[in-house]
Amino acid sequence: QSALTQPASVSGSPGQSITISCTGTSSDVGGYTYVSWYQQHPGKAPQLMIYEVTNRPSGVPDRFSGSKSGNTASLTISGLQAEDEADYYCCSYTTTSTWVFGGGTKVTVL
Amino acid sequence: QVQLVESGGGVVQSGRSLRLSCAASGFTFSDYGIHWVRQAPGKGLEWLAVISYHGRNTFYADSVKGRFTVSRDNSKNTLFLQMNSLRAEDTSLYYCARDRKAAVAGGYGIDVWGQGTTVTVS
Numbered sequence: 001q002s003a004l005t006q007p008a009s010v011s012g013s014p015g016q017s018i019t020i021s022c023t024g025t026s027s028d029v030g031g032y033t034y035v036s037w038y039q040q041h042p043g044k045a046p047q048l049m050i051y052e053v054t055n056r057p058s059g060v061p062d063r064f065s066g067s068k069s070g071n072t073a074s075l076t077i078s079g080l081q082a083e084d085e086a087d088y089y090c091c092s093y094t095t096t097s098t099w100v101f102g103g104g105t106k107v108t109v110l
Numbered sequence: 111q112v113q114l115v116e117s118g119g120g121v122v123q124s125g126r127s128l129r130l131s132c133a134a135s136g137f138t139f140s141d142y143g144i145h146w147v148r149q150a151p152g153k154g155l156e157w158l159a160v161i162s163y164h165g166r167n168t169f170y171a172d173s174v175k176g177r178f179t180v181s182r183d184n185s186k187n188t189l190f191l192q193m194n195s196l197r198a199e200d201t202s203l204y205y206c207a208r209d210r211k212a213a214v215a216g217g218y219g220i221d222v223w224g225q226g227t228t229v230t231v232s
Contacts, residue, residue: 003154032216045226046147046207091155091157093216
């Protein structure tokens with residue numbers, strides 16, 4: 001159950017697009033369409049942003065989108081806004097019926 | 111409103127036990143799987159365990175398997191995490207969180223989170 005690999009940090013200017021990658025293996029990310037993404041602001045609980053690779057819960061802005069290719073999933077934030085500055089975590093279901101998170105990515109809005 | 115409230119955290123000596131609780135409200139508790147996730151100070155999220163809606167299926171991360179046990183009482187809308195043989199590295203903020211579905215199988219996402227309860231192992 002090794003953690004999924006995410007870049008430690010990603011930054012962008014307001015209005016730009018950024019993409020956060022999440023790399024796993026064929027036993028997790030590559031094996032299922034069960035990747036989810038969470039946003040966490042400092043001192044707050046995580047919030048679900050994307051589920052089952054591409055789906056947005058109601059209330060999540062459509063500037064957030066998800067995708068997957070092979071063993072790597074991605075979260076794209078289009079039209080970056082100041083309130084998007086937060087930590088982001090990917091998560092995948094695995095072949096042992098467990099879940100695994102990525103190490104997290106700090107998004108900075110310049 | 112839909113809510114999860116954790117309790118039971120505190121300071122405990124290494125090797126001792128602690129039992130966390132998670133009280134649910136605002137939704138039909140017995141329809142959903144529930145997870146435990148923790149976050150060490152300044153660190154990332156670590157998935158620990160999940161229990162299915164009826165309690166018959168439980169799955170654990172290797173880091174806690176054999177030491178932690180998750181259970182639920184659907185009649186009281188409450189989830190539990192029994193933590194034994196605690197270690198310094200178990201010091202974390204512990205969240206309970208609702209699966210989007212029954213959690214018998216599949217990873218459909220975690221859509222409701224509590225605010226967490228802090229466990230410190232000295």
